[in-house]
Amino acid sequence: MQAEIITIGDEILIGQIVDTNSAFIGKALNSIGVSVYQITSIQDDKAHLLKAFAEAEKNADIIIITGGLGPTKDDITKHTLAEYFNDTLIQDDAVLKHVEQLFKKYINQPISDVNKKQALVPSKAKVLTNRFGTAPGMWIEKGDKTFISLPGVPYEMKSLIELEVLPKLAEKYKRPFIIHKTLLTYGLGESVVAERIEAIEDGLPKHIKLAYLPALGSVRLRLSGIGEDEAKLEQEIQIEIVKILPLIQDIFVGYQDNTEGLELIISKQLTQKGQTLALAESCTGGKLAEQFTSHSGASAFFKGAIVSYATQTKIDVLELPEDLINRFSVVSSEVAKAMATNVRKKMNSDFAIATTGNAGPTKGDSDAEVGTVFIAIATKNGVEAHEFTMGNHRERVINKTVNKALELLQKEIFKN
């Protein structure tokens, strides 16, 4: 069972926005056993849409189209779908009523002429109700193939996928099971990891694939299997994991679902243990806090953060001795340790992380080389700081520091 995702909109092709919808849809389809053959992002152009529809119909059973459903003139998906299916647009009264209600509720105005057009759908389409917006989802069948058109606004698309598309696909198509298991490792490069487990990789059964996903400081190993018998497939993948684990035990930090980062693994561990965390961030500028709080349930373990970006804030809010900063500079092991110690005490937490460094591209408040970073972890047993050289690319320095801080924290959690 194969799907193709088509995302429509010049804003994707000119790089004005990143297409996050496709990853969400890919993951959702996998969860019900549908593989994604291809993702195709195309321009707001009728001829291009028609060509992409025809191509996708050849490659896939299920074609999911996002974008181009707004009420403005640059949105052409609906008209082009009607043309592709030799169909005409008709008014759907339920959609019209829904749009009228949204207008009444949110801006207390009668529906405008432009928005009335949102109620037009191809006569062959089944409407998928969009609870969060005015553009309806559409489901059009052509023999065994199904075309599904969804709005490009992420939360509207997501709710349609979850509430309408997945249940309907599961009902219509018989599907195999797809299972992904991802092992997260920190500390060694892709090729070194690959050499360690080469023999196992060579002996994998044909329906199980191994992939390496290197990132800053980490490598994820993903085993992906497809099969008719879910329990058997689960077991087959587990057998491979049992072979791999002894070979990577020094670098293995945990399992990961498709998008689960180390911050979520840590969140679960801290919550289970009833322990708490505080942060003092300088060069990471709030990104560590943002990572922890992006997941629900953070209030169970996360006390908070002091983003002491300016040196004066380190003195005024974190209460670092000015003398310490003058002696060692803001980018130093001593300052990192004092930051972690003070924030842990202020917030009365079990663990504290502090980051201070120079993310670049210019030197800022410190004389330290761009890319020099100190990370300190404070626990009830004391505080330790580590120095790193993270290169000279701002975004990379910040992300590497975040990953390294998570890695160091997890090691401490294991110990405590």
Add this chain to the structure above:
Amino acid sequence: MQAEIITIGDEILIGQIVDTNSAFIGKALNSIGVSVYQITSIQDDKAHLLKAFAEAEKNADIIIITGGLGPTKDDITKHTLAEYFNDTLIQDDAVLKHVEQLFKKYINQPISDVNKKQALVPSKAKVLTNRFGTAPGMWIEKGDKTFISLPGVPYEMKSLIELEVLPKLAEKYKRPFIIHKTLLTYGLGESVVAERIEAIEDGLPKHIKLAYLPALGSVRLRLSGIGEDEAKLEQEIQIEIVKILPLIQDIFVGYQDNTEGLELIISKQLTQKGQTLALAESCTGGKLAEQFTSHSGASAFFKGAIVSYATQTKIDVLELPEDLINRFSVVSSEVAKAMATNVRKKMNSDFAIATTGNAGPTKGDSDAEVGTVFIAIATKNGVEAHEFTMGNHRERVINKTVNKALELLQKEIFKN
């Protein structure tokens, strides 16, 4: 001049990672007058690669391929390129030396057998030196068409695009100019904005397109033009902007380059005026701080943030009276105002933003409904708080709150 971007890797299709490379490449190509016809994401599968290469060669002059260049067995791009061009892989001595040096420098070890393979390239390829990694970029010409293969690791890809690909493309191809101008508006919906400027949209010359990009609380209007004469094109777009501005003056907040957010516009304004900012974040959990500090130069205006996630942290660090919290609850106008006032005082800043609310999905430390958010802005003239209902989707509540906070802050900056 048209390009197609092909991104290779199952991790994209199963939704394990979001493809951010394509947006970067799309924007980079636009900057030298190359339009992107299509972005195609495909599986790690030889037949699929060959098909995608052939299809892209039909559609585009320039084919940029990312991913699948690692040293592990799941990486097949290089071999497939050789097959596509009826070519063989040969060892490139300069690449081998570079990989050896990287190994020596970073892990102080001789190069492994697996990594030696990184030096193999198709004999028809010109090597593009990858300063930051072991996988070389490759440039293969076929008549007027150019295939360019790049590693998928973002910072390696980015440096290759900037240092190698763009200069070489600019040298080889005569290109038109592409100009995008984006007007950022806050406060009205897409259809209402569209109705206001309908007459102007209908009268646009054929080589200038208008697009609407709705997001949470904002609509971006993008004018995109293509032409041979850069100065003339710039002027033509400016003429349209001058017509549009009077119609949106109540909602217009500034211009935006392709990805520039309101936080960057604010950063520039504060830096110019020599004014400073402090944050007290609760429900936004550090995301506001992260947005400001993700751009270089933040130290010019950003004092820092107190992410007072736990109620106790609001008392211990922000020094809010416990009594105030008990009387009004943590999610209240009074608490938001006290947070903003206190952080502004603590960090001695010109402006302060505070956020407190319930991002959901569960209620946390407060009885407030999920989605209820208070945002306060403190200035030298006092403090004001605003209440919002942001819906019941965690990610959306956080992002909407961030956007709303930026919008409110900018209005205050204008006033002060």
